[in-house]
Amino acid sequence: MKLLHIDSSARASSVSRKLTARFAEEWTKNHLEGEVIYRDLATTELPPITDHWGATYVDEAKHTHAQRSYLSTSDSLIEELLAADTVVIGAPMYNFSISSLLKAWIDQIVRRGKTVNFEPQGPSGLLQGKKAIVITSRGGSYEQDSSAAPFDFQEPYLRAILGFIGLDVTFIHAEKQGRPEAETTLAAAVAQINRIAREQAQVARTSK
Numbered sequence: 001m002k003l004l005h006i007d008s009s010a011r012a013s014s015v016s017r018k019l020t021a022r023f024a025e026e027w028t029k030n031h032l033e034g035e036v037i038y039r040d041l042a043t044t045e046l047p048p049i050t051d052h053w054g055a056t057y058v059d060e061a062k063h064t065h066a067q068r069s070y071l072s073t074s075d076s077l078i079e080e081l082l083a084a085d086t087v088v089i090g091a092p093m094y095n096f097s098i099s100s101l102l103k104a105w106i107d108q109i110v111r112r113g114k115t116v117n118f119e120p121q122g123p124s125g126l127l128q129g130k131k132a133i134v135i136t137s138r139g140g141s142y143e144q145d146s147s148a149a150p151f152d153f154q155e156p157y158l159r160a161i162l163g164f165i166g167l168d169v170t171f172i173h174a175e176k177q178g179r180p181e182a183e184t185t186l187a188a189a190v191a192q193i194n195r196i197a198r199e200q201a202q203v204a205r206t207s208k
Helices: 015-030 051-057 065-083 100-109 155-164 182-206
Strands: 002-007 035-040 086-092 116-119 122-125 131-137 168-174
Touching (some): 015 035, 035 065, 051 065, 122 155
Parallel strands (some): 086 131, 131 168
16 A cells, blocks of 8 residues: 655645644554655646647657656656555645645646546546545635635635546645634544544455
């Protein structure tokens, strides 16, 4: 079993980093023979999408040296994703959405013929069977039907784009950070992390 652990905050002391580290720790305890692949997007050079991205629509055998060089980052990130059984993503909320680092990673891994196919009947995600645990940290609360819910462009986008490539997505929200309720919501997130890590281990054992 392999876990891909991704942090997308540029802040070393971020809540999302602490929570993804907790998930990786609990996952390792419950998967003694498992392997953790770590990807810190704050220290990864993520190229912008340029005209070279058009090479993803061309037979790889016809790629120029410049195109192969440009796509090398995408290739590496996709290889990590394909190798993992579970992905945990730390996603702080910035201005009601995700960090630019996480968006840049998404732009590199959503790729025709690698993580999604486009058929006459529509797109088909190629990562079926893999689970993604998205751990968010947010200053407010965005419960469904609340007055703040329309401002949540974080969970709907991540659920849509990760599901688009076939991932089975679960969210853990550490909300109201910076408010008096922060410790309570943080504890609830940790409890959810512990429960999910145990449940995944149980499923892995029964499926052998």
